[in-house]
Amino acid sequence: MKIIYSIAFILFVFASSSSAQRFADVALSGGISNYIGDLGNEKNFPLSSANFGSSLTVRNFLNNPRRSGTYQRAFDMQVRFSWHRLQYDETNSIGGKEGSELRNYLRGIGFRNDLFGTEVGLTYNFLLNKRAPLTKPKFMGFVSVGLGVFLGEPKADLFRGDVALENRYYFWDDGTVRDRPDNEKHIGQEVKRDGVYETKLRDWNTEGQGYSREIHKTKPYDNCNVGIPMGLGVRYLYNKLLTLSIELNYYYFFTDYLDDVSGRYATYEELAASFPDVNQFTLAKYISDPSGRGTNGYSGLATSPRGNPNLSDAFTYLSFEASYKIKWKKKSIYGQR
Structure with a gap:
């Protein structure tokens, strides 16, 4: 993460080093982020996520001070600060289907991860006329690629209130959430989930992570991860100061734990080693397997895979952006401009 911040700092220092007139584009965007990972009830792209x-983006700050800001460059450097909410819940109904009708309802895992990122990227602008003044509205396309560091902690809504066994949810086959386990007599009060994501999933070693090599085969994952953003879009140069854009970005990560799901369920032996207290051990079993149908606590045929460790997590970001060009001129050591 320090590397990304260092690169961004060096770029800004370089951009402001000249005493000549400088300019940069400052942009704000908002849009839709779509999580792509191990969870999902759709067969293809998870639209329900x-x-x-x-995001806040600063670009085109490495410009040539001898050239006017009314010229468009083929290549732009940009620094972007972003927030993306990634979320999925396999117990939610989709397209009229609910409960056991859903493809992965019996696994029944859900999460939310608010990702905060810092990116440094390169943008290539095409189909543009470099000599056309910005006072003439026009379109141009662009593609981009970069490198970013993202911080986010996967959490889950598994309790009505505090993390305690008496507050846990029970997911019935009919798609309802109740205060008692599913039973033939249908005894149990239907409850509504409170929407508070109180459970920090990494703390509960849901896939048997730990530091003891005798029991645990994998170490805990990091909440800070590297991602590669790749994008394309169209810009509309409204005037020489204001630019509007539509952009689609795909973020690929070198981790499979943005959703806390990657490989297999934790065995009861692994959970007992991490949580020797009986109450904590029972909580850990529930948090790892909320539906109670994913594992019998042992590695074997009776335990279904929790995720696919061969596929890293990703997300898309479809956004609308407004960019405004700012100008400044650094004072010389004699106070002159």
Whole structure:
């Protein structure tokens, strides 16, 4: 993460080093982030994972001070600060289907991860006329690629209130959430989930993570991860100061734990080693397997895979952006401009 911040700092220092007139584009965007990972009840793209995202971007600050800001460059450098809410819940109904009708309802895992990122990227602008003044509105396309560091902690809504066994949810086959386990007599009060994501999933070693090599085969994952944003879009140059854009970005990550799901369920032996207290051990079993149908506590045929460790997590970001060009001129050491 320090590397990304260092690069961004060096770029800004370089951009402001000249005493000549400088300019840069400052942009705000908002749009829809779509999580792509191990969870999902759709066969293809998980449209039901759509959530909000936003970003602040500074670009075109490495310009030539001898040239006017009314010329468009083929290549732009940009620094972007972003927030994306990634979320999915396999117990939610989709397209009229609910409960056991859903493809992965019996696994029944859900999460929310608010990702905060810092990116440094390169943008290539095409189909543009470099000599055309910005006072003439026009369109141009662009593609971009970059490198970013993102911080986010996967959480889950598994309790009505505090993390305690008496507050847990029970997911019935009919798609309802109740205060008692599913039973033939249908005894149990239907409850509504409170929407508070109180459970920090990493703390509960849901896939048997730990530091003891005798029991645990994998170490805990990091909440800070590297991602590669790749994008394309169209800009509309409204005037020489204001530019409007539509952009689609795909973010690829070198981790499979943005959703806390990657490989297999934790065995009861692994959970007992991490949580020797009986109450904590029971909580850990529930948090790892909320539906109670995913594992019998042992590695074997009776335990279904929790995720696919061969596929890293990703998300898309479809956004609308407004960019405004700012200008400044650094004072010389004699106070002159």
